[in-house]
Amino acid sequence: MLKRFVKSTLITGGLETARIVKMAGLMKAARGRGAIFTLHHVRPKQDRAFDPNAHLEVTPQFLDTAIATLKREGYRFIALEDLAEALGSDDPAPLAVFTLDDGYRNNLEHAAPVFTRHGVPFTVFATRGFIERSHGLWWETLADFLEANDRIAFDFGNAPETVPTDTGARKQAAFDRFADYVNGRDEAEAVAAIDAAARAAGIEPLTITEKLTLDADGLKTLIANPLASLGAHTVSHRMLARLSDDAARSELENSSAAIEAITGRQPKTLAYPYGFSWAVSERDRLLARELGLTIAVTTQPGTLFAGQELTALPRISLNGHFQKAAYVGALASGIPFRMMRTG
Numbered sequence: 159m160l161k162r163f164v165k166s167t168l169i170t171g172g173l174e175t176a177r178i179v180k181m182a183g184l185m186k187a188a189r190g191r192g193a194i195f196t197l198h199h200v201r202p203k204q205d206r207a208f209d210p211n212a213h214l215e216v217t218p219q220f221l222d223t224a225i226a227t228l229k230r231e232g233y234r235f236i237a238l239e240d241l242a243e244a245l246g247s248d249d250p251a252p253l254a255v256f257t258l259d260d261g262y263r264n265n266l267e268h269a270a271p272v273f274t275r276h277g278v279p280f281t282v283f284a285t286r287g288f289i290e291r292s293h294g295l296w297w298e299t300l301a302d303f304l305e306a307n308d309r310i311a312f313d314f315g316n317a318p319e320t321v322p323t324d325t326g327a328r329k330q331a332a333f334d335r336f337a338d339y340v341n342g343r344d345e346a347e348a349v350a351a352i353d354a355a356a357r358a359a360g361i362e363p364l365t366i367t368e369k370l371t372l373d374a375d376g377l378k379t380l381i382a383n384p385l386a387s388l389g390a391h392t393v394s395h396r397m398l399a400r401l402s403d404d405a406a407r408s409e410l411e412n413s414s415a416a417i418e419a420i421t422g423r424q425p426k427t428l429a430y431p432y433g434f435s436w437a438v439s440e441r442d443r444l445l446a447r448e449l450g451l452t453i454a455v456t457t458q459p460g461t462l463f464a465g466q467e468l469t470a471l472p473r474i475s476l477n478g479h480f481q482k483a484a485y486v487g488a489l490a491s492g493i494p495f496r497m498m499r500t501g
């Protein structure tokens with residue numbers, strides 16, 4: 159999931175500034191050695207009355223445009239696993255690395271054909287609990303739950319209450335409140351409470367998991383494509399930094415084992431769930447390295463440079479709200495984010 163706290167207006171402001179900077183010819187210096195891109199859903203736009211996860215979704219056409227734009231700007235496309243070697247090479251071309259989180263079915267159906275047409279490698283980070291249909295995706299469960307109901311009953315920790323969700327704004331406010339609730343308490347307990355509330359309203363979280371994500375057979379089909387690789391994305395998709403040492407280790411070990419069962423070899427790559435700065439600790443980076451997950455990506459925005467810490471790599475999200483060719487080069491440069499951080 160993408161950092162939902164990033165304000166669209168700030169991004170837009172940054173992008174407009176970035177285009178001016180580009181005209182001044184500074185873009186090339188700013189883009190460093192290239193960028194790792196984050197995608198989630200890649201599918202034709204669906205019309206939804208309430209769509210709180212729209213930023214996590216781009217169309218196949220936009221992915222095609224993004225790749226074409228990067229090609230025109232001279233980027234070299236490599237697999238994430240080859241990053242260390244590529245960063246050490248003398249080739250001056252900036253690098254572009256594509257990654258897709260969570261293991262959605264549409265990655266096989268809609269993204270793989272675009273990558274194949276362009277000969278671009280890509281890595282899918284699959285979540286064991288989704289592969290095995292043992293865990294829900296709470297942000298998807300909530301989207302369906304809130305879309306279908308004009309009011310919901312929930313206990314956020316004070317007392318049972320009825321929350322009005324009869325308008326788009328109220329549904330979004332409830333969604334944000336649930337996101338804070340998940341962030342603010344034991345994540346497994348919070349998600350279990352959301353799942354129970356959804357079930358009481360006739361929405362089955364594990365049916366959503368099955369509808370949206372690839373199982374082991376689907377992932378095997380995906381990696382029959384020589385451009386595709388699989389990486390680990392934990393078992394339960396909880397923030398690692400908030401888990402005990404044993405729980406964090408078990409999340410990484412058991413997710414690696416699930417990927418190995420599918421591919422026949424131990425994965426080398428990992429995407430930390432959520433990937434925000436507070437979702438990943440130094441302990442988690444050490445654990446990843448210890449378990450052979452030598453290349454690990456966050457969702458903290460930034461570009462690539464030589465000598466970078468390979469178990470805390472920044473990524474740039476291709477965001478569903480900004481599906482224009484003009485944004486791709488600007489995003490890849492990292493300029494908008496640098497301006498956001500200082501502004």
Ligand SMILES: [Zn+2]
Nearest residue numbers: 159259260432
């Ligand atoms: Zn994820």
